[in-house]
Amino acid sequence: MTDTEKYDRQLRLWGEEGQARLEKSHICLINGTATGTETLKNLVLPGIGGFTVVDGNKVSASDLGNNFFLDKSCLGLSRALKVCEFLRELNDRVKGSSCEEDPVHLINEKISFFKEFDLVIANRLPEAALTTLSQYLWEHNIPLVVVVSYGYIGYLRLVVPEHQIVESKPDTPLDDLRIYNPFKELEEMADQLDLKSLNSQQHGHVPYITLMVHLLKKWKVDSNGGKMPSTRDEKESFKKFFISNANSFQDEENFQEGVKGIWKVLQPYSVPSDIVAIMNDPKAANLSSTSDDYWVMVAALKKFHETHQVLPLQGTIPDITADTISYINLQKIYHEKASADLDEFTSIVNSLVSSVGKTLIPSEMIKKFCKNVRFLNLVRYRSLVDEFTPATARSAYMISELEQPDSNLVFYIVLRAVEKFNNIYNRYPGFNDEEVDADIPLLKSCVTSLLNDLSIPTTLVKDDYITEIARYGHCELHNIASLMGGVTSQEVIKLITHQYVPLDNTFIFNGINSTANPYKL
Amino acid sequence: MTDNKFQNIIDTLGIDTFEKIRSAKVLVVGAGGIGCELLKNLVLSGFRDIHIIDLDTIDLSNLNRQFLFRKHHIGMSKAKIARESVLKYCNNSDDIKIVAHHADIKTHEFGPNYFKQFNLVMNALDNLSARRHVNRICLSVDIPLIESGTAGFLGQVSVIRKGVTECFECIPKVPPKEFAVCTIRSNPSAPIHCIVWAKMLFGRLFGLADDSNAVTDMDDNIVEGDKDDTDNVIRDELLPLAKQKSYEQWVFHKVFYTDIDRLARMTELWKEKKPPRPLVYDELFSPDGQQTTTTTTTTSNGINSSSGRGLKDQVVMSFQENINMFVESIRKLQVQNEQNGALTWDKDDNLALNFVVSASNIRSHIFNIPLKSKFDIKAMAGNIIPAIATTNAIISGLIVLEAFKVLNNEFDKCKSTYLLKQPSGKRLLLPIDPEKPKSDCYVCSQNFITLKINTKTTTLSQLLNDVLKKNLSFHDPILTVGASLLYEGGDEDLSKEEIEERNKLEQKIIADYKMPDNTILNVEDYLQNFKVSILIIHCETFDEDGKWFDISGKQKDQSTNNNNNHDSNNNNNNNTEDDLDDLEIIENPVDMQIDASSDKSTAKRKEIESETSDSTKKHKLNENNEQ
Secondary structure (H helix, E strand, O other), X not given: OHHHHHOHHHHHHHHHHHHHHHHXXXXXXXXXXXXXXXXXXXXHOOOOOXXXXXXXXXXXXXXXXXXXXXXXXXXXXXHHHHHHHHHHHOOOOOEEEEEOOOHHHHHHHOHHHHXXXXXXXXXXXXXXXXXXXXXXXXXXXXXXXXXXXXXXXEEEEEEOOOEEEOEOXXXXXXXXXXXXXXXXXXXXXXXXXXXXXXXHHHHOOOOHHHHHHHHHHHHHHHHOOOOOOOOHHHHHHHHHHXXXXXXXXXXXXXXXXXXXXXXXXXXXXXXXXXXXXXXXXHHHHOOOOOOXXXXXXXXXXXXXXXXHXXXXXXXXXXXXXXXXXXXXXXXXXXXXXXXXXXXXXXXXXXXXXXHHOOOOOOHHHHHHHHHOHHHOEEEOOOOHHHHHOOOOOOHHHHHHHHOOOOOOHHHHHHXXXXXXXXXXXXXXXXXXXXXXXXXXXXXXXXXXXXHHHOOOOHHHOOXXXXXXXXXXXXXXXXXXXXXXXXXXXXXXXXXXXXXXXXXXXXXXXXXXXXXXXXXXX | OHHHOOHHHHHHHOHHHHHHXXXXXXXXXXXXXXXXXXXXXXXXXXXXXXXXXXXXXXXXXXXXOOOOOOHHHOOOEHHHHHHHHHHHHOOOHHHOXXXXXXXXOOOHHHOHHHHOOOOEEEEOOOOHHHHHHHHHHHHHHOOOEEEEEEEOOEEEEEEEOOOOOOOOOOOOOOOOOOOOHHHHHOOOOOHHHHHHHHHHXXXXXXXXXXXXXXXXXXXXXXXXXXXXXXXXXEEOOHHHHHHHHOHHHHHHHHHHHHHHHXXXXXXXXXXXXXXXXXXXXHHHEOOOOOEOOOOOOOXXXXXXXXXXXXXXXXXXXXXXXXXXXXXXHXXXXXXXXXXXXXXXXXXXXXXXXXXHHHHHHHHHHHOOOOEOOHHHHHHHHHOOOOOOHHHHHHHHHHHHHHHHHHHOOOHHHOOEEEEEEEEEOOXXXXXXXXXXXXXXXOOOOOOEEEEEEOOOOOEHHHHHHHHHHHHOOOOOOEEEEOOEEEEOOOOOOOOHHHHHHHHHHHOOEHHHOOOOOOEEEEEEEOOOOEEEEEEEEEOOOOOOOOOOEEEEOOOOOHHHHOOXXXXXXXXXXXXOHHHHHHHOOOOOOEEEEEEOOOOOOOOOEEOOOOOOOOOOOEEEEEOOOOO
């Protein structure tokens, strides 16, 4: 029970299921820099299952300057080992291990080492090794998260072939009330309403949902030839009619609630376009015994929709003005309809499962899917290879972004040029204070060559930025490292829990003016 | 090599800024989620003269994010342990001075004179009243303040500088949602009403004596009639008998039989719904204390599933389980009460929580309201804001970046930054230019408030406690009208007689005590170095149930004064609560929202208002949030 207490404040965000997923996950960190350590810190605290730090470096003086968890006694010792030791102190439920091998060597010689992880966080890897690793992880469908803090600048990139989200948890989900297209039971309930027979107390406490269904039907039959209000005039006219049915609009909150949401209610029912796109995905059409549960359920959803032209009902109603009995009755018919939809949906899922020869999907999972069906989400990331290869790079998009004043994308270009620099000179620009000035033109030529490869006009990257980055001399500031650690771990949690929609796909933080932008590269 | 430990910082920030960091003296208010991260970031950014203050002690539920604390620190001072841990990890600890105060910032020790010694104050607080308090002191001594907060995945940082930016109180915070007393006492219709009731009952039974707590009178056994009308009064004769049997039986009988029976007899209340059903203790328990009956219960829809760690708290307990828990927790709390004196309710105290869970659920059962799980009740009763390490890390990083600008006196570059839950409108962080001070702000601009209140029924005590202290966050107000002093607080030098005299004074009706309609009352608080004039307008009817006073920062004549286009079209925000219902917050309000759907140029902080257009999507951000 103590775990529940310890994790209480986060369970309220991602629930037991999210927590269980975190606790099952084993995460690999490549290089225990300040950024890497801070990222893992924020994952160890909420209780991931385990972590492994891969780092061939020894603890240096600059580590002591920016890594909170390393002290003087660590100097000269394995950074992987020491970082791992300190992180383990934070949470005794989390298993931590270290690997003192050089990650580049590991990637080139024993890449299968990375197969065991649920997610890999790569920090300060040369571009070639990073590309190799990303290809390997891509093939194994393991999420890769690349993070760097470089002076005042932070860079984050998520890479996952396909990320499925059932619980996207939108901020202000609309209620699934079906006032526009009431189901049979709701319509029958509304038909029975006889406003004239009610006393004033009762009149002011008919749930607005019932009122609206009842009056819409009446209005369209009496005044609109059986058609729903579609033009603005028709909607206005219905609104007037609706209000005219109140005994005293000022005093009847149920009528006021009805008017408040009237424009939303009068929108024809439609399935959100991203849900339509997911239903039409080839993966839902071509099921096999190896299909993910997600796609089987999407296929079932498609069938359900083909039959009914609607999605399964969510079945909950908001807190509205009503007397207790009407409210409970209304709640009951929504609940029963949702249960019936769930039963039907479940039987479609089960028949699909048996027809393709998969094992049964737990009913809890089907229930969760059904409940969140309007908020399904799917993110397919671009691979790093596609991004890095000039022929497939999104040059036109980058040009349009770089043309914006003060675009933060310029730092992406310069940081990639820094990796090019490192590849050529085997060191980072400005690493030695005396060489900063000498390194600036060298870095500039790397920028130029990268821009040429990408067919981006070189005028789009001003020299100031190149000088700025050279001045940083490959250093990590703790404060930026900590902030990027926060951003990165937050996205990792979204990926692991499959809740909320993660960033797609690149994030640049600019600490000079505290701005940040996502880019789709 | 340790000499150039900060070489990276010098290279990136420049030597001038670095020198300012080295010589700056800063105050961090709060050593919780943000406070821990912030302290670490400050020290590793070169700050070496830091005061940190927090009155709280470490709790188990802090450990998922407050990384300077371990299990063996539970119960110890947050400020002191934070200081110890940072110095332990940090390499040049002899070079760094951290002063930790395990204390309440709202005390005389930390008045304006204390604040004057700092170059910068950073708030890492979790409550509105302390935020307002620090805001007022910083304004009065003209020290820059960085204000911050997080709630779940959301967060926010802003810089407050007198005369340059708007202050923390320029945007009125939505007052806490309060329920009408009659809803709580007589006519509950939602679980939250029963939860509020149960917390009041806790205070009544185990807390300090409090005359304003009218939840029940334990010895009053009238079920019908009026005690002055001796002929027609009907009393519940069973109550004195129950009192003789045991304390828990007495309480149970009183609140679930006598009080309910009285309500059930008020037939006009139950014309449209089922009347409440009084519970008979002996029918639920056989004489040997064993339960005899099982009663069917209404449970909230659908949460009765699967196994898993911790799920116990998320399942709705049966009615009988609630009964057992209620009796057991009363027994134990009574022992605690006898041993330790008055108890205060704390959501993280399991016994106190069990009491509220069971008492509210039994009351819900009686009134045909769905029961709730312990997990849900904890959130509703404790006003719990979700909190995680990641958000605090991001916000603390942003605070330090603003701190650099403040030390450089670059207020033109300071931003208010909002952290959004997921990239919305293409951004995760939303930096906006701070607003100018509002010309009608009663704290930083005009020091004038209009208060509408029933001067013929309100007592001085209500004015002091509910209006001035609770709503306007005064700590120790001194009241004057014209040249005459009406009220002064403080206990230090008063004799017993003088205190009694003052207590008598507090019971006076304000209209009878020099504050009738159209009075200008001056209120001053030395601790906050803050003074405001209040125009009292007599008013007898208010537009919302349960509301009994209304405060506006604007002068009486709003139309001439309101030339600020920021919110000119939504002065009518009487409907605000509709948008907040889902939060069911009891003690402190949601007070800031971000309009995330608007694009870069128009994005700005908005005053809470009722949703006017159907496409506007709002992020709610609670100020009463992470430390």
